[in-house]
Each structure stands twice: as C-alpha cells, then as structure tokens.
Amino acid sequence: MKTVILGGTRGMGRAVARALVERGDSVFLLGRQSSDLEKCAKDLEHRSAGQAQVPTAICDLEDPSGFDAALDAADEALGGFDTVVITAGLFGTQEKLEEDPEFARRMLTVNFTNTVVFCENVRRRLLERGGGTLCVFSSVAGERGRKPVVLYGSSKAGLSRYLEGLDHRDREKGLVTICVKPGFVKTGMTEGLEPPPFAGTPEQVATRVVRALSRGEPEVYTPGPWRFVMMVIRCLPRFVMRKVGF
Amino acid sequence: MAADEGAVAVETVPGPTRRPILPKMTRPNSPPAASSRNGSPPPRLSGWGRLFQPGRQVLSEDLERLTEGAVLCRGLGRSYGDSSLPPASHPEVAGTTLADRILDFDVTSGRIRAEAGLSLFELNRLFLRKRWFTPVSPGTQFVTLGGMVAADVHGKNHHQKGCFGEHVRSLRMRIASGEIVTCSEEENRELFLATIGGMGLTGHILEVEFALEKIPSPWIWCESERIRDIDDFIRGLKEAGPDWPYTVGWIDCISRGSSMGRGILQKGRWAHPYLAPSKPPAFKKRFTVPFEFPSWVLGRPTVQAFNTLYYWKHVSRFQKGILHPDSFFYPLDMVNHWNLIYGKHGFTQYQCVMPESSGRGAARRFLELLTSKGGASFLCVIKDCGAEGRGMLSFPKPGISIALDIAVRPDTPQLIDALNELVIREEGRVYLAKDAFTRPEDFAAMEPRLAPWNQVRRRWDPEQRLKSAQSIRVLGDSE
Ligand SMILES: Cc1cc2nc3c(=O)[nH]c(=O)nc-3n(C[C@H](O)[C@H](O)[C@H](O)COP(=O)(O)OP(=O)(O)OC[C@H]3O[C@@H](n4cnc5c(N)ncnc54)[C@H](O)[C@@H]3O)c2cc1C
Numbered sequence A: 001m002k003t004v005i006l007g008g009t010r011g012m013g014r015a016v017a018r019a020l021v022e023r024g025d026s027v028f029l030l031g032r033q034s035s036d037l038e039k040c041a042k043d044l045e046h047r048s049a050g051q052a053q054v055p056t057a058i059c060d061l062e063d064p065s066g067f068d069a070a071l072d073a074a075d076e077a078l079g080g081f082d083t084v085v086i087t088a089g090l091f092g093t094q095e096k097l098e099e100d101p102e103f104a105r106r107m108l109t110v111n112f113t114n115t116v117v118f119c120e121n122v123r124r125r126l127l128e129r130g131g132g133t134l135c136v137f138s139s140v141a142g143e144r145g146r147k148p149v150v151l152y153g154s155s156k157a158g159l160s161r162y163l164e165g166l167d168h169r170d171r172e173k174g175l176v177t178i179c180v181k182p183g184f185v186k187t188g189m190t191e192g193l194e195p196p197p198f199a200g201t202p203e204q205v206a207t208r209v210v211r212a213l214s215r216g217e218p219e220v221y222t223p224g225p226w227r228f229v230m231m232v233i234r235c236l237p238r239f240v241m242r243k244v245g246f
Numbered sequence B: 001m002a003a004d005e006g007a008v009a010v011e012t013v014p015g016p017t018r019r020p021i022l023p024k025m026t027r028p029n030s031p032p033a034a035s036s037r038n039g040s041p042p043p044r045l046s047g048w049g050r051l052f053q054p055g056r057q058v059l060s061e062d063l064e065r066l067t068e069g070a071v072l073c074r075g076l077g078r079s080y081g082d083s084s085l086p087p088a089s090h091p092e093v094a095g096t097t098l099a100d101r102i103l104d105f106d107v108t109s110g111r112i113r114a115e116a117g118l119s120l121f122e123l124n125r126l127f128l129r130k131r132w133f134t135p136v137s138p139g140t141q142f143v144t145l146g147g148m149v150a151a152d153v154h155g156k157n158h159h160q161k162g163c164f165g166e167h168v169r170s171l172r173m174r175i176a177s178g179e180i181v182t183c184s185e186e187e188n189r190e191l192f193l194a195t196i197g198g199m200g201l202t203g204h205i206l207e208v209e210f211a212l213e214k215i216p217s218p219w220i221w222c223e224s225e226r227i228r229d230i231d232d233f234i235r236g237l238k239e240a241g242p243d244w245p246y247t248v249g250w251i252d253c254i255s256r257g258s259s260m261g262r263g264i265l266q267k268g269r270w271a272h273p274y275l276a277p278s279k280p281p282a283f284k285k286r287f288t289v290p291f292e293f294p295s296w297v298l299g300r301p302t303v304q305a306f307n308t309l310y311y312w313k314h315v316s317r318f319q320k321g322i323l324h325p326d327s328f329f330y331p332l333d334m335v336n337h338w339n340l341i342y343g344k345h346g347f348t349q350y351q352c353v354m355p356e357s358s359g360r361g362a363a364r365r366f367l368e369l370l371t372s373k374g375g376a377s378f379l380c381v382i383k384d385c386g387a388e389g390r391g392m393l394s395f396p397k398p399g400i401s402i403a404l405d406i407a408v409r410p411d412t413p414q415l416i417d418a419l420n421e422l423v424i425r426e427e428g429r430v431y432l433a434k435d436a437f438t439r440p441e442d443f444a445a446m447e448p449r450l451a452p453w454n455q456v457r458r459r460w461d462p463e464q465r466l467k468s469a470q471s472i473r474v475l476g477d478s479e
C-alpha cells in the first residue's frame, strides 16, 4: 500500500505509521511542523522493511488552503497514493472547552469541518483513479450525547455520520471508507486523565487498524471490549443517560 | 546483577535492638495524609518495588518541551526504590516513554542515536533479527535508554564489557539552566562522566548515542551447572570469565552450613549460525499477574520450597543447548507485573558489590549474616564484576555483586542497616537504582566518590534545581 498519514507525528498515528512501514508499505507523512516531521520520517526509515526514504510535507488542519498542495506533494512522491489515514484531531475536556470558547471553535473546526473538507479532497482524488481507502479516526465519544464530552463528542458524531454516508454511497465505486472509533487509549491526548478499564495502547490500536485496512472493514471499535461497552451505552434510554455521569 | 534478580522475598525476624527507622520510607504504604482539592486522594507513584509516594508523571512525545523546568525524568520506572520519584516539594516527574524515536543508525558500524524514552524491548524487537544487540543489557528489557545511562546499568557481560556507559558516545541533554547541550568524551566531558550513573541528577537526557554490537546469530548457546556452595560458585564464575562473554549465578540463600550459597551457574554466548535455528526468535507469550497477592503468599515456606525446587529442577549436573535470547537475558519478563506478588507492602532489592580486596570470604560472610537474620530470599543473583567504569558514580567495581529481593516488613530497615554495616566494613557499596532504605551516612561511608561528583553537579546546577526523592533521602539534598 502507498499511504498518506495525517497525524503520524504522535500517538496512534505514529504507531500506525510504524506498523505500516514495518510490514513493507510506503508512507508519506503530513503534519504541522517540519523539524518534527523530519525526525518522525527518520524514525520510520530505520524501522522500515523497504522504504529507504520517508517523504513529508506540511499540512495543518486549521489551514484548508494548504490541503491541495500537500496532497499533490504526496501524490508525486508516492507515484499516486491509494490509502489515506487521518488520526489528526484536537481534544479538550468539557471543562476546558467551556472555559475557552475560542479553543472550542478551533476544536470543532479541526475535528469536523476541516477534516471533512480534507476527506472530500481525498475522495475526489481516489475516485478519479478508480478507488482506494480512506481511514479516519473518529471516537466512541460520538456515539451518544454524554455529559463529559458534549462538545468533543459532537464533533466526532458529525464525523462518524459523514464517514458512514461515504461508505454507503461510494464503496461500490471502489472507495473504501473506514471509521475507527477508539475507546480510551493512553496517548498524549488523554494525558492526565484517569484511565478507565479497557484502556488501550497505541500499538494495540495500530495492529487492529492495519488489519482493518487489509480487510476494508467499514467500522472499527478498538480496543475490542469497547464494541460491547458501546453496544450497551447505545441502548440506554434517555432518562438513564441524564442520570449517569459518563 | 546481571540478569538480576530473581525474585525474592526476604522475611526477617525482628532483631533485638530496634534502631530508629528512616524518616521517609518507614511506612511507605501509609495512606497520604492530605487529599487534593476535589476530594480524591493525591496521585502516587512508585518504583518497581511498589513503595508508593505522592507524585505524578507527565508524558509527552515532545521531551524538549516536557523537560523545561522539570526537576527529574522517569523512564519505565524499573528502578526499585525512589530513584525515579520526584521530591515532595515538586511532585511531578517528566515521563520519557513517548519520546522513543530512532534518529540515526549506521548499518556498517552499528552506531545508533535515539530519543531517551526508547525502550530496550523495542530496540531488541527491531534489531535482534538484523543481528544487532545492545552492548550491555540489564535483566529486564523494560527499561529506557535514559534509565540505562542514568543508572549506568551492567549485565551478565560486566566482566568483559563493563557498564552501558562505556559504550555511550554522546548525550544530548537539557541541563538545569534550561540550556540544551551535547556531552561526550570530547565535549563537556565532566558533565558526561557525572551523568553516566548520575541517576538523572545532572540533567535531563534527551538523546543517547551508542554503538550496537554485531552478533553471529540471534540465539544463545548456554551451558549451566549445579554448584555446591558459595566458594565453588565464586571459583566457577572466575574460571568461566575469560571464555564466556555472559556469566551469572542464581543462588539459594536459605540453605545454611555446608550447602550455603549452592545454586546454578549459567554461561552463555551468541550461538554460531550453523548451530542456531534458521528462524529469528519468535515473540514469547507472557503471563500476567492479575492482582496484588496477599502478603502471606511469599512467606518462608513458599520461598524455601521454591529455592529447593529451582536447585533440583536442574536435574543433571550439567546442561547445555540453544536458548531463546529472552529466556537467557530476561527470564523475569515472562511474567507481566510480577512485582504484584509481594502484596501491598511492596519490596525492595538489596544489591551490593564486595570488592576483590576483601577476599573470597566476603560473599560467604554476607550470606552468613543474611541467613542468621532469617533473610529468606527467592532466588538471589550473584555475578563477578570487572573493572570500574568511567561514570563518576557508577555502581560496579571489581569483586562480587550479590542481589536479592526483600519483601518489606516493619523490620526491613534494620536488616538493610545490618547488611550495610557489613558492606561498609568490607569496603563495598550498594546500587542506588535498587535502593530504598540506605541511610545517608552509610552511603557516604561507602562512596568516597560522592564529593567529587557533587562538585561537578554543583557546577552544572548551582541552584540545585534537579533532585529526586532519592537524592533528598540519601544524598543529603534539601527539600
Ligand atoms: C527485573 C529487573 C531486572 C534488572 N536487572 C538489572 C541488571 O541486571 N543490571 C542493572 O544494572 N540494573 C538492573 N535493573 C535495574 C534497571 O535496569 C535500572 O533501574 C534502570 O535504570 C531502569 O530504567 P528505567 O527506564 O525504568 O528508569 P527509571 O527506573 O524510570 O529511572 C531510573 C533512574 O534513571 C533516571 N532517568 C530515567 N530517564 C532519564 C532521562 N531521560 N534523563 C535523565 N535521567 C533519567 C531517573 O531519574 C532515575 O534516577 C533491573 C530492574 C528490574 C525490574
């Protein structure tokens, strides 16, 4: 596979990029900061089973005007990519987002509007070449309106619906859409939060996501137990959701 | 040492004289007095021995930013005592484990440069099948490069290869002033030598450059032998030294009298390609200890039964064959969270080195004292050490190192005091990466190198911004 990764500098994106190069895939890294991208690229080169040089380009989800150039660069370096993985995203606790409306606006824009705009660009490109895979990290936080993640959850709920729609409409045309819904995963994003039971590691998620990429699964809950946890939470009636704290 | 550490519990009978116990670590598991703002208890942190203290670790991929203003770094927390714990006055440590990128690797020389949070586990996973291995490995692979430098770790090849620090080319560090500097034999040499074995107190290590070693195959040829007593053991280790790159002994330290110090001597080398399986070693499945065991589980009968079994499991006197490198170097890593078997009171490891100058009898005198105090340790590890390293505060020196795990009981501080008294008399010293109970005056008596090291430390950190719970407990730093 020839994969473009947006968000590969940290957390689960870093782990997915490593898992891909280790099995011999070619990757292209997109991110916000060039010196950091360069170090990540070096790291991948030393882990890679094939790719001697991992190319990179700048792409900031807060600046949609740069999307086209970034994807052009990736296309050129990889000779036409067939897969795009997006893990980039922002998170803030409900408290923090309520205290700082400007940060809330940025989070909503990055996680929903601009991610969708980026995906649309990718969709057009992949459909033109007969198809490919678009794998995007949403969250279990988007499954129900929940007290601790009202704002963040809503950004991911919108994203999940968009990806579901794409899957329904374009799979036939060759565009495979994968919506990854991680539960709690121990990364820099969740730093300082108390891990609940079934908290996962980025490596665990990466292994699961690489399998989903090979199989083209439309929806992935990871780590595994979260599928069942969410099945229960999706069934809870409103009056219960109003009472409980999670 | 080397593969340190067999597990172990030392159970002790209260001594006749109860000396006053340590101010800080006496009841390490007592509930913290104050609660935080929202009513939940303040976060606690511990080393591998699970002696908890108030503290919190902050993690980020961006180690440069994370170490700005930090008082201490922590890797994988595999030091046993309080080396990786923050002082009470600044209860936050910079956790390095997310900063784990490999920045440079030269396939011809094996020279590698990586961020300090890279684990030895990951390094082995990536490089063993390419036939590269770390020049020095401790008895667990769940350690970071930063931790390996800061403790200047040693392994089963100490008699030939010395400590990890001997193989480090350069370090990139954030020092107390906030500046980022590089140090090596050529550049900022004094900082370099004080940092190797300096327990994180001279600056935060951001990147480590060292050389991997080319190996003929990723499998180990191992020969092992049942040994009758402690004197034979020391003889066996010395005799094997010149021919075998890796040697270590596991001794039963419950048996007394003529079989005192009986055990298994293990010798290993990388297998020749024509002897080794053609496949690279597969990932080994691990067990997990699911919960904290009740304290009685590791009582004297269990420990005694275990030691006897371990000795006689080695049915024929000699055994040899090909071993998976994990089984040879990291037998304890087979069980995740094995530190939970010591129950809620936790445990400590006592590791000391008895110098060659004190003669063969020193190890015997040590075991005699230990068994007379009723110490019952699960396996205890013995290893001969080679030359003293260049790290100013590096632990090993020529002689015999003994390491044993001790379940913490109310009288553990007295047992440690008694063992330390003997070690001071024999001119030996203890290993800070394992220590939780040594008194400052005892450490100072063992460590004539402390003053010169402190001078260097003061030059690079005049305001003493960097400190740990350990440096306050044993090195006399102010809170
Ligand atoms: C089962 C087992 C077997 C062991 N066997 C051996 C053995 O055979 N030989 C041996 O020598 N040791 C052995 N050890 C001890 C272990 O190797 C050391 O304690 C090592 O330092 C642990 O590394 P860590 O990454 O967990 O560091 P931590 O325990 O997290 O930290 C140890 C020290 O290193 C400092 N430190 C960590 N990272 C940095 C950094 N980036 N910059 C500055 N300072 C830093 C900390 O401040 C602290 O003082 C063993 C431990 C266990 C649990």
Ligand SMILES: NC(=O)c1ccc[n+]([C@@H]2O[C@H](COP(=O)([O-])OP(=O)(O)OC[C@H]3O[C@@H](n4cnc5c(N)ncnc54)[C@H](OP(=O)(O)O)[C@@H]3O)[C@@H](O)[C@H]2O)c1
Binding pocket: A006, A007, A008, A009, A010, A011, A012, A013, A031, A032, A033, A036, A059, A060, A061, A062, A087, A088, A089, A090, A091, A110, A137, A138, A139, A140, A141, A181, A182, A183, A184, A185, A186, A187, A188, A189, A190
């Ligand atoms: N961790 C969890 O428990 C969890 C649970 C459910 C869902 N998720 C979702 O899973 C995804 C990955 O999470 P993670 O925990 O791996 O996060 P992480 O460690 O914080 O990494 C986030 C990544 O997103 C990038 N990024 C942030 N803002 C960006 C922007 N404006 N433009 C470009 N890149 C940007 C970051 O790049 P820089 O290096 O430049 O900062 C970083 O690479 C996220 O979408 C998150 O919402 C996480």
